[in-house]
Amino acid sequence: MVRFVISRLLRALVTIVAVVTFAFVVLRMSGDPAQVMLGPDVPQEAVDAFRTSWGLDQPLWIQYLAYIKSIFTGDFGVSMRDKESALQLVLERVPATLQLTIPALLLKLFIGIPAGVYAALHRQSAVDRSVILLAILGFTIPSFVMGLLLVLIFSVTLGVLPSGGQDTWVHGLLPTITMSIGGIGILARFSRSAMIEVMGQPYIRTASAKGVTWSNVVWNHALPNAAVPIITIVGFMVGSLIAGAVIVESIFSWPGIGRLLVVSVSNRDLAVVQCILLMIAATMVLSNLMVDLLYGWLDPRLRRQTVH
Amino acid sequence: MSFDLVEIRDLKVAFDGTQVLHGINLSVDRGEALGLVGESGCGKSVTWLAALGLLPGKAAISGSVRIEGNELCSAPRQALERVRGGRIAMIFQDPSSSLNPVIRIGRQITEALTLHRGIGGETARAEALRLLDMVGIPDARRRFDLFPHEFSGGQCQRLMIAMALAGQPDLLIADEPTTALDATIQAQILDLLNQLRAETGMATVFISHDLGAVSQVCERVCVMYAGRIVEQGSITQLFSRPRHPYTRGLFDAIPRLDGPRTRLVPIPGTVPNPKQLTAGCAFSPRCAHSVASCDFQRPELDVMEDGRRLACFNPVLADEPTPALQTVMEDA
Amino acid sequence: MVTPLIEAKGLTRVYEMRRGLFGKAIPVRAVDDLSIKVLPGETLGVVGESGSGKSTLGRMLLGIDPAQAGAVTFEGHPMPAFGTAEWRALRARMQLVYQDPLAALDRRLTIATQIREPLDIHNLLTKSQRDGRVQALMAAVGLRPDQADRYPHELSGGQRQRAVIARALASHPSLIVCDEPVSALDVSIQAQVVNMLRDLQDEFQIGMVFISHDLKVVRNVADRVAVMYLGRIVEEALSDVIFASPRHPYTQALVSSVPVPGQPLKGRMILQGEPPNPADRPSGCAFHPRCPLATDICRTSVPALRTIGVGRSAACHLVEGATAPIAA
Numbered sequence: 001m002v003r004f005v006i007s008r009l010l011r012a013l014v015t016i017v018a019v020v021t022f023a024f025v026v027l028r029m030s031g032d033p034a035q036v037m038l039g040p041d042v043p044q045e046a047v048d049a050f051r052t053s054w055g056l057d058q059p060l061w062i063q064y065l066a067y068i069k070s071i072f073t074g075d076f077g078v079s080m081r082d083k084e085s086a087l088q089l090v091l092e093r094v095p096a097t098l099q100l101t102i103p104a105l106l107l108k109l110f111i112g113i114p115a116g117v118y119a120a121l122h123r124q125s126a127v128d129r130s131v132i133l134l135a136i137l138g139f140t141i142p143s144f145v146m147g148l149l150l151v152l153i154f155s156v157t158l159g160v161l162p163s164g165g166q167d168t169w170v171h172g173l174l175p176t177i178t179m180s181i182g183g184i185g186i187l188a189r190f191s192r193s194a195m196i197e198v199m200g201q202p203y204i205r206t207a208s209a210k211g212v213t214w215s216n217v218v219w220n221h222a223l224p225n226a227a228v229p230i231i232t233i234v235g236f237m238v239g240s241l242i243a244g245a246v247i248v249e250s251i252f253s254w255p256g257i258g259r260l261l262v263v264s265v266s267n268r269d270l271a272v273v274q275c276i277l278l279m280i281a282a283t284m285v286l287s288n289l290m291v292d293l294l295y296g297w298l299d300p301r302l303r304r305q306t307v308h
Numbered sequence: 309m310s311f312d313l314v315e316i317r318d319l320k321v322a323f324d325g326t327q328v329l330h331g332i333n334l335s336v337d338r339g340e341a342l343g344l345v346g347e348s349g350c351g352k353s354v355t356w357l358a359a360l361g362l363l364p365g366k367a368a369i370s371g372s373v374r375i376e377g378n379e380l381c382s383a384p385r386q387a388l389e390r391v392r393g394g395r396i397a398m399i400f401q402d403p404s405s406s407l408n409p410v411i412r413i414g415r416q417i418t419e420a421l422t423l424h425r426g427i428g429g430e431t432a433r434a435e436a437l438r439l440l441d442m443v444g445i446p447d448a449r450r451r452f453d454l455f456p457h458e459f460s461g462g463q464c465q466r467l468m469i470a471m472a473l474a475g476q477p478d479l480l481i482a483d484e485p486t487t488a489l490d491a492t493i494q495a496q497i498l499d500l501l502n503q504l505r506a507e508t509g510m511a512t513v514f515i516s517h518d519l520g521a522v523s524q525v526c527e528r529v530c531v532m533y534a535g536r537i538v539e540q541g542s543i544t545q546l547f548s549r550p551r552h553p554y555t556r557g558l559f560d561a562i563p564r565l566d567g568p569r570t571r572l573v574p575i576p577g578t579v580p581n582p583k584q585l586t587a588g589c590a591f592s593p594r595c596a597h598s599v600a601s602c603d604f605q606r607p608e609l610d611v612m613e614d615g616r617r618l619a620c621f622n623p624v625l626a627d628e629p630t631p632a633l634q635t636v637m638e639d640a
Numbered sequence: 641m642v643t644p645l646i647e648a649k650g651l652t653r654v655y656e657m658r659r660g661l662f663g664k665a666i667p668v669r670a671v672d673d674l675s676i677k678v679l680p681g682e683t684l685g686v687v688g689e690s691g692s693g694k695s696t697l698g699r700m701l702l703g704i705d706p707a708q709a710g711a712v713t714f715e716g717h718p719m720p721a722f723g724t725a726e727w728r729a730l731r732a733r734m735q736l737v738y739q740d741p742l743a744a745l746d747r748r749l750t751i752a753t754q755i756r757e758p759l760d761i762h763n764l765l766t767k768s769q770r771d772g773r774v775q776a777l778m779a780a781v782g783l784r785p786d787q788a789d790r791y792p793h794e795l796s797g798g799q800r801q802r803a804v805i806a807r808a809l810a811s812h813p814s815l816i817v818c819d820e821p822v823s824a825l826d827v828s829i830q831a832q833v834v835n836m837l838r839d840l841q842d843e844f845q846i847g848m849v850f851i852s853h854d855l856k857v858v859r860n861v862a863d864r865v866a867v868m869y870l871g872r873i874v875e876e877a878l879s880d881v882i883f884a885s886p887r888h889p890y891t892q893a894l895v896s897s898v899p900v901p902g903q904p905l906k907g908r909m910i911l912q913g914e915p916p917n918p919a920d921r922p923s924g925c926a927f928h929p930r931c932p933l934a935t936d937i938c939r940t941s942v943p944a945l946r947t948i949g950v951g952r953s954a955a956c957h958l959v960e961g962a963t964a965p966i967a968a
Contacts, residue, residue: 211393520899
């Protein structure tokens with residue numbers, strides 16, 4: 001068990017370093033922060049001075065090594081724009097993002113899974129067909145279209161909900177709904193097919209044949225088996241709690257991490273962008289690890305499976 | 309008036325408008341061992357899945373299934389759930405996938421004990437251990453909390469049997485219980501089924517395509533073809549003197565382990581598509597015995613003078629030789 | 641003396657198995673120091689339970705599964721390594737037919753196209769001759785000419801297996817390895833396919849390795865039979881001899897376990913214990929934990945496969961040598 005967790009953590013570390021390296025290279029190649037920060041009409045001396053002070057005049061690989069070294073000492077650098085600690089800047093925005101993503105996740109779970117399971121148990125019924133249709137609509141419409149559509153309906157036409165800002169919880173409604181709809185669709189589809197698969201298994205017939213009541217067949221015999229594939233999707237959703245709001249936060253001018261990322265990228269604020277990417281990678285990797293551990297808990301076959 | 313244990317009358321089943329079971333009449337007496345024989349798609353499993361309401365919702369079922377006079381076909385779900393496992397238990401072909409992979413085997417057995425005998429906790433555990441012992445699971449106490457994948461196929465079938473015994477049923481339906489098992493394990497399970505019937509007095513319905521296995525367990529046998537019973541009688545009657553050409557064909561098609569190595573005698577052609585059945589006997593296109601009337605008229609299942617039931621206009625004679633040299637158009 | 645069509649000497653296949661995500665890898669001997677030969681036109685039956693290594697043996701004979709030790713010679717020449725051009729060329733001469741015809745066929749291609757495939761791959765015959773060969777093959781396996789343009793899902797299980805066999809025959813192989821070719825078929829259809837295999841073999845003089853758990857079918861098809869247990873041959877003899885008078889206790893139990901229509905279970909020898917687990921091989925004779933006759937020597941020493949009569953051998957400490965009468 002310990003060996004398993006350690007090996008997974010090592011793999012996670014490799015993933016994170018890969019993400020950081022990728023971000024580092026791409027960001028340096030895509031434009032000069034000095035030019036972007038200082039604007040076009042600044043004298044060359046000022047640009048050079050900026051470069052020297054941020055170490056941008058060094059060869060790329062030295063910059064990279066210095067950066068990696070500082071990460072491992074817990075130093076995520078300083079924002080070029082605000083001269084504040086990048087980590088500080090990012091952490092300040094985390095609560096705002098979670099205010100959207102956690103309710104959205106709960107909506108996905110508590111609407112998506114029950115809808116999918118219900119549809120699976122009532123196959124070919126009107127409810128089943130509607131669930132499939134809505135689910136497809138849900139995850140095929142991109143969130144920026146969905147967001148604008150909802151704004152158009154609830155803010156512009158009906159005037160019942162605000163279209164942007166973070167003043168009260170009411171302001172969070174539209175962004176949360178926008179963010180959850182795609183996930184609800186995906187989860188509904190996934191839970192439905194997982195449940196249909198499980199309900200066709202011989203052990204479900206066995207349970208019925210030994211006189212287990214219908215609701216207990218579903219709750220005790222089918223759902224624990226269907227949970228395994230569903231967990232995969234949920235794990236992915238948990239992993240994107242931090243990063244999943246980039247588009248929606250921009251549409252609804254919500255001051256979360258997503259907004260910060262967009263702004264920082266356009267400013268070539270390297271330290272902040274890298275800090276955000278690192279955090280996104282870390283949550284993804286962590287949630288994957290959790291999913292793997294959950295698999296073992298849910299499915300005893302994976303605990304002691306014979307692997308080649 | 310006394311009833312048979314289970315009485316099935318005119319049971320019909322259709323899937324999406326295609327009829328697969330065409331009016332089965334069958335009764336099972338207390339304590340008897342009845343075999344149901346036929347090739348894939350003949351309806352031998354569907355008969356009992358339908359009787360217990362275990363077919364998927366799209367199946368259209370009509371007819372009557374009574375257990376000691378009480379109708380099951382129109383019974384409310386709760387009544388059916390009490391019968392399942394309590395009066396009639398069922399075990400299946402693939403034991404490893406018939407047990408729930410995420411539930412410990414001890415709990416799967418005690419669940420049935422709680423359902424049908426209202427016992428739980430330590431009492432149920434003790435009783436489950438007794439059942440595991442009875443079906444020959446070695447070291448049951450230590451393995452009580454293991455999961456199904458930690459048992460071999462043969463042991464899984466023993467677990468299934470223990471679970472079936474938990475409700476003290478009057479009838480055990482064994483649906484191809486040994487087909488997926490190795491030869492030596494198959495013999496063990498057949499032996500166990502015989503022994504349990506002797507000990508508990510529960511009736512057994514043994515569904516199988518293997519005439520050999522059926523004759524080791526059963527006293528009486530029904531041969532089914534294309535959703536109908538075509539011949540029914542005691543094992544000795546049917547196995548020493550099959551009268552229906554299909555029953556006879558099945559025997560002739562089985563390779564032998566003793567005697568001279570001769571060419572096998574297959575039944576020509578294939579099982580008919582249930583969507584394309586004619587008005588005549590379903591077997592007539594493959595039948596070397598068929599006469600003109602077989603193609604457009606269907607023989608009823610009638611009682612013969614020796615007590616067997618037979619649905620055939622031109623049955624095989626008592627001592628007719630195997631058509632070994634007959635040239636048949638083989639068209640699988 | 642006739643050169644064997646295929647001969648294997650000391651074949652061993654070991655793979656690693658891991659228990660759980662965290663466990664140590666343990667070596668599993670699927671096939672263990674096994675020697676076997678098949679003469680041209682002969683059928684060797686291989687029987688055994690799950691875990692006996694019979695399917696692995698079949699794949700090793702064709703060079704598909706690698707051997708850690710031992711060698712295979714085909715028509716007197718060493719088997720080329722898997723995947724090489726020489727090996728691929730040789731595949732025209734040796735074919736594999738296995739249990740599930742639907743998995744063996746490509747569902748997007750017609751039957752005729754698939755039967756023709758080996759001819760195209762190995763560039764046999766002229767293009768115009770190939771059509772004629774396909775027709776002849778279909779007739780040989782009992783498929784109607786109008787079924788040439790059908791797709792696999794439009795045929796029954798028996799017809800599909802016929803198509804697979806026709807494809808295997810297309811390149812005039814001298815060896816076919818059949819792994820449970822009729823196990824998925826109903827009794828009446830099984831007899832059709834078994835008869836067909838026997839006829840084809842007589843007609844084309846093909847050597848065959850027929851792997852099956854079904855003793856009755858093997859007895860009907862094979863000239864000679866090898867019984868496998870945990871990767872080794874425990875008994876080998878002519879088909880008629882081995883089933884009439886099995887000598888190894890395991891063969892005796894196997895033969896006894898076959899249900900015969902009309903015979904009750906009583907008086908049969910019912911073997912106790914579980915089928916063998918290759919990952920947990922018992923000491924001495926691998927069969928001893930289940931053997932009703934096992935003695936001390938069986939627990940400690942592995943019995944070698946010895947000749948116990950004309951053309952028959954057994955690996956058992958308790959079976960008498962060549963001087964003993966053959967009939968038990």
